Amino acid sequence: MTDASTEQDIPETETVDIQGRDVVIKPLNDAQLALMGREVRLMSKDTTPRERKLDAVSTMFTILESVVVSAEDKEYMNDLIIAGKLDLKALTSFVTVFTGEDAQKPKVRRGRAPAKR
Numbered sequence: 001m002t003d004a005s006t007e008q009d010i011p012e013t014e015t016v017d018i019q020g021r022d023v024v025i026k027p028l029n030d031a032q033l034a035l036m037g038r039e040v041r042l043m044s045k046d047t048t049p050r051e052r053k054l055d056a057v058s059t060m061f062t063i064l065e066s067v068v069v070s071a072e073d074k075e076y077m078n079d080l081i082i083a084g085k086l087d088l089k090a091l092t093s094f095v096t097v098f099t100g101e102d103a104q105k106p107k108v109r110r111g112r113a114p115a116k117r
Helices: 030-044 050-066 071-082
Strands: 014-018 021-025
Touching: 014 071, 021 071, 030 050, 050 071
Parallel strands: none
Antiparallel strands: 014 021
16 A cells, blocks of 8 residues: 555545635535435425424534534534524535536527427
8 A cells, every 4th residue: 555645535625605715525425415305305394393303404504514624614604603694505505516506507498499491
């Protein structure tokens, strides 16, 4: 084994803007994405008890915090959350930045296709 790092040893990272600060994150893994999806579904159900919805929010924040690379950035985000200046919706870029969903979607032309002559 050598000490030299290969590209496979270095996790992919991206930078996202959180209220004017560039925060470096690593991608969510499949299990984290699945758990986030489950929590979102629970939160959207009217039959889910309020306490369980609060647990879901806590779980989602914990997952999102886990992908932040820098301890200083984690503290910065926690300070914003405590101050009420950062919510889950603002953190959706943590999920979409790696999938390219942040990119503007192409405009779709509505209507009938021109007739061929």
